[in-house]
Amino acid sequence: MAKDFAHPDVVDQYDQHILKLIPGYHLVHQQIAVLLESYLPQRAHILVVGCGTGYELAALLALQSDWTFTATDLSATMLEKAQAKISAMGQAHRVQFIQADVHQLPADAQFDAALLILVAHFIAHTDKTALFQQIYLRLAAGAILLSYDLMQSPRTEDLSALAKLCQQQGLSAIQSQKMLQRLHDDFYVDDSAVYQQRLLDSGFATVSSYSQVLCYQGFLAQKSR
Template sequence: MSEAPIDSALKFDPSRAGEYDRQSRIALAGYDACHELTACMLSSTLGSGAPAQILVAGVGTGQEILSIAPFEPLWHFTAVDPAAPMMEVAKTRLAEANLTERTTLHLGYVEDLPEDARFDAATLIGVLHHLPGDAAKKKILSSLASRLKPGGAFVLAGNCFSYQSHPRLLKAWRQRWIMQGASAEAADAKLAKILAGADPPHSEEAIAELLDEAGFEPPTRFFASLFWGAWLTRKVQ
C-alpha cells in the first residue's frame, strides 16, 4: 500500500511498517472486507479457476495477495513497492503463508517493470491518496494501464473527498480511533498527521476522470467506509 514518490515512500519506515496492519484496521473500518471483496470482484471478472497474472502496485505488507491467493490458486502475483521496510514485512508474511513461489517481488515502481510486461489484472489499494497532486496520480494510473492487457481488470481503493469538506465524516473518523482505545489527544494527533500527509482525490467524479484519462472504463464502486472507496474498472479494449 505504498507505491509513491520517494518523499512519500519514506513515510513507511520500519516503525510504521511494523504497526501498519494493526493501524490500518483501525483507520479503515472494514479493512479485511475490502480486501476480501477485491478478491471476489477480480475472480468474478477474470473467471474463477483459470491462470492469471496479477500486478499488485504498492503491495505494502502483502494483504492483497494474502486475501486473494487462497481464493485463486492458479494466479501468480507481481508485487511492487518502493518502501523497503514494507516489502520486508510482505516478504515475511508471504513466506509464512507458503506463497513465495507464487509471488515475484520488485522493490521500486510500476514504471520500473519491463515495458512489454502485460498482466490480466492489477490492484492499487491505499496508495493514491499518498501521492501529492494530480500529476503523480495520473502517472501511476497510466503506468498501470500500460502494463495491463486490453480489457484487463483493475481495482482501485483508497480515500477520496477532501477531508475538510466532510466535517461530520472527519468527526466520525476521530471517534473510530477513540472507540479502538485511543485517548482524545491521541485521536486528534492521528487526524492531524493524516490531514498533513495525504492528498486524496476530491470526489468520486475526480476518480472517474483520472481513470478515464489513464485509459480505463467508467468504474463501479463496490465498497465504501467513511472517506474510503473501492472501485473496479477495466482497461479500454
C-alpha cells in the same frame, strides 16, 4: 510529519494499526477478492502496487492456487516483511517482489488485474494521473484496476465521523486527532468525481464505485476488450 514506511517499528506495527485506521478493512479486502474471482480467468497474473506487508497478497494466495503475482513497493522494509509472510506460507514461488515504481516495470507486461489499495492518496495531484496511466499501459485488454483511497468531502462532519469510528475500532482520542492532522498534512485527496475522471483520462473505458465507508471509496476501472 509523514509516516516513515521504511522504519522497522512502523512496519512491525502496521498490520495491527491499519485495522484501527481504516474502517471496514477486512470487508474491503473481501470485496476485492470476490471481484477478482468474478472478473479474472482461472489462471491470472495480478499486479499489486504498494503491496505493503503483504496482507492482501496472503489472502489472495490462499484463495486461488492458480494466480500469480508481481508485487511492488518502494519500501525495502515493507517488501522484506511481505516476503517473509509469503515465504512462511510456502507460496514464494508464486510472487515476484520488486522494489520499484510502476513505470520501472517492463512496458510490455500484460497483467490481468492491478490492485492499488490505500496508495493513490499518497501520490501528489500532479503525478496521480500518470500513475494510473502507467498501470493502464501494463494491463491486458479487458483487465481491471481496483483502487481504494481516501476521498475529499465538502463536509467537516464527515471527518469527525471518521475519527469517531476509528475510536470505536481502538484508536484513542489523541490518536484519532493525530490521524486527522496527518490526513490534512500528508495526503493528496481528490474529490471522487475528479478521481474517477483521472482514471478515464488515463485510458480506462469504464469506472464505477464498488465500496464506500465514510470518506474512503473503492473504484473498479476496466480497460476496453
